[in-house]
Amino acid sequence: MAASLQSGNRASGLNEVNVLRTTRQYEWVIEKFSELPSRKLKSATFSGPNDDGVKWLLHMYNNVDGANKGYLSLYLMLTPSAINAQKVVSLKVKIFSSSKWWPPVSAKFFDAKVDSTKGWGWSKLIKRKLLLKKSNGYLNNDTLRIFFELSTNETPDRCDADDAAEANTALLANQEELLMTSEGEYNDCVLVCKDDVTVHTSKTFLAAQSAVFRAMLRPNSGFQEAQTGRITVGDYNSVVMTEVCRFASCGRVENIEELVEELVAAADQYDLPELKQLCVKRMCSTIAKENVSRRLVIADLYNLAPLKQAVFNFIKSNGLDLTDYKQLVTTAHHQNLLFELIGALSLQK
Numbered sequence: 001m002a003a004s005l006q007s008g009n010r011a012s013g014l015n016e017v018n019v020l021r022t023t024r025q026y027e028w029v030i031e032k033f034s035e036l037p038s039r040k041l042k043s044a045t046f047s048g049p050n051d052d053g054v055k056w057l058l059h060m061y062n063n064v065d066g067a068n069k070g071y072l073s074l075y076l077m078l079t080p081s082a083i084n085a086q087k088v089v090s091l092k093v094k095i096f097s098s099s100k101w102w103p104p105v106s107a108k109f110f111d112a113k114v115d116s117t118k119g120w121g122w123s124k125l126i127k128r129k130l131l132l133k134k135s136n137g138y139l140n141n142d143t144l145r146i147f148f149e150l151s152t153n154e155t156p157d158r159c160d161a162d163d164a165a166e167a168n169t170a171l172l173a174n175q176e177e178l179l180m181t182s183e184g185e186y187n188d189c190v191l192v193c194k195d196d197v198t199v200h201t202s203k204t205f206l207a208a209q210s211a212v213f214r215a216m217l218r219p220n221s222g223f224q225e226a227q228t229g230r231i232t233v234g235d236y237n238s239v240v241m242t243e244v245c246r247f248a249s250c251g252r253v254e255n256i257e258e259l260v261e262e263l264v265a266a267a268d269q270y271d272l273p274e275l276k277q278l279c280v281k282r283m284c285s286t287i288a289k290e291n292v293s294r295r296l297v298i299a300d301l302y303n304l305a306p307l308k309q310a311v312f313n314f315i316k317s318n319g320l321d322l323t324d325y326k327q328l329v330t331t332a333h334h335q336n337l338l339f340e341l342i343g344a345l346s347l348q349k
Helices: 128-132 161-180 203-209 211-217 224-228 238-250 256-269 273-285 292-301 305-318 322-331 335-346
Strands: 003-006 023-030 040-042 055-062 071-078 086-095 105-115 120-127 144-151 189-192 198-201 230-232
Touching (some): 055 144, 071 105, 086 120, 189 238, 198 203, 198 238, 203 211, 224 230, 238 256, 238 273, 256 292, 305 335
Parallel strands (some): 189 230
Antiparallel strands (some): 023 144, 055 071, 071 120, 086 105, 086 144
């Protein structure tokens, strides 16, 4: 197993890709990536863009336990020898794919204040399973290549955070108006829903958010849906699938209070993790005596640990009467759910 930082100078172990007056580019090459243990990995040290003698390095966390388990995390650090040093830098990172169907993983931050105790980076740069899947093309011969660029300034057209947020809001609003109210003339995909109503949407946005739709709609996949752009959705009505499409294209949902339990089921079935997370958050905040038993069953059915814990906490605080227990017994499909509930209640005493 080997991990090296490559720049043009092989004698020093640094293989530099490009040097400009205020920019340096590097490629971190990590061989046998799939065999890496779940731990922190440090790159070799490298020079910054100003040749001021200060050394830098990258910290990569590979599938470590905690909130970021299952993800690749990456942070830029100054070496401990840079005592009391603080640098303002910008960093761009890319992981390229050899597959024409997958775009490069791309991330950047601007004008971050980095020192030897505080790094800057991304706790969830990319899901590890996406890197490991051969067809995605991110690993060549089980080798991960992270291309990054460190600079002391950024392009003059960079907008500040407020401008970016405003532009993003306007962009999403325009997308929503075009895709959700245009009666299909700008869409290339039709969902035939449970109530025999069709919902027009975009293949691109569906595929971007859902691994299931991505596989189904991929050109030359052999699926009929890829050729016709017509997908039969037998489990959900048009109201639910309209909101699934709205989230895929615009990042928001209408009437989530009324639809949340159906939406989380659709998000689970079609693998829309961000929509699923949104639904879980809303269900956790709206647990009530009238829905607590149903929410517990949903948490168990779709393996929603945060929701299950929120239900247990609600039951501990509010209790359950005989009617609630009977409802749970008649709706629960797994005996272990009752045992979990009894265990949670016993901890209350």
